[in-house]
Amino acid sequence: MSTVLVASRNAKKLAELRRxxxxxxITGVDVIGLDAVAEYPEEPETGATFEDNALIKAVAGARATGMTCLxxxxxxSVDALNGMPGVLSARWSGRHGDDRANNDLLLAQIGDVPDERRGAAFVSACALVTPSGGQxxxxxxxxxxxxxxxxGDNGFGYDPLFxxxxxxxxxxSSAELSAxxxxxxxxxxxxxxxxxxxLRSLAG
Structure with a gap:
């Protein structure tokens, strides 16, 4: 049985990977979160891109635990804001994880943008790092x-606006969809x- 550490305490992310x-x-892969391992110093997310930050977290997890880390x-990424809030999405309003404040600020910033130019994309970068350094x-x-x-009331973050x-x-909206x-x-x-x-190769 191979173990994959997900560098998150978000139960929804763990459940998503298991699904x-x-x-x-794929069987033979046990997925665990940060709550299941000894606490270690987490690196600040200073990357300029989603890929940079995902890699920072995965490298730190693999190094600290000796496990494969995801x-x-x-x-x-909002078209009218040249790709912002981007990597700053969770703290766009200045307070990390304040969904309502983030949404309110974003709506105010694009208030004058016509409907046909309100395009956006949710972006996710995932990094998988093995103890031997494979990335x-x-x-x-x-x-x-x-x-x-x-x-809508489902989801989190910017889901109710998207x-x-x-x-x-x-x-x-994304917040009106089922899981x-x-x-x-x-x-x-x-x-x-x-x-x-x-992941299939890890399972052997």
Whole structure:
């Protein structure tokens, strides 16, 4: 049994990876989170890109624990803001993880942007680093448009403002989709799917 450490305390991210493994028929890989290992100093996320930050987290986890480590860095890239908030998505309003303040600030910043120019993409970069130093970095994107007011109670972050381009979403925001629907469409789901061959090789 191989163990993969996910450099996160987010139970939803752990569950998502487990669903990807199950969906690909991969057995023999045990997925654990940071709560299951001894605490170690986490590196500051100083990268200029999602890929940089994912790699910083995965390298730190693999080095500290001696386990294969998977880390993701994700956020929202808004066309009218030249790709921002980007890597600053979680702390766009100045307070890390304050979803409401982040959403309010973003809406104010694009208040004058017409509907046809409110394009955006959720981006996820996932890095998988082995104890021997092997590195795989992948990227998934989920295109859509931004609403003028939040809609829906599911999800987190900018989900209530984001309407996916996918037909299956039928004009619903990401926060109005079920967990299963979101899994099948999302940026993180697309990135994790690209790691399936590497995860399968770890399982032997």
């Amino acid at each position: 990807v493994l199950d969906g690909a028929g 880390a993701d860095d994700s956020g929202l 795989t970095v992948v990227r998934g994107e989920w295109r859509g448009t931004l609403l003028r007011a939040p809609r 309407v996916p381009d996918d037909d299956v979403a039928a004009g619903r 299963a629907e979101k899994d099948s469409l999302s940026h993180r789901g697309k990135a994790l799917a690209q790691l399936v061959p590497v």
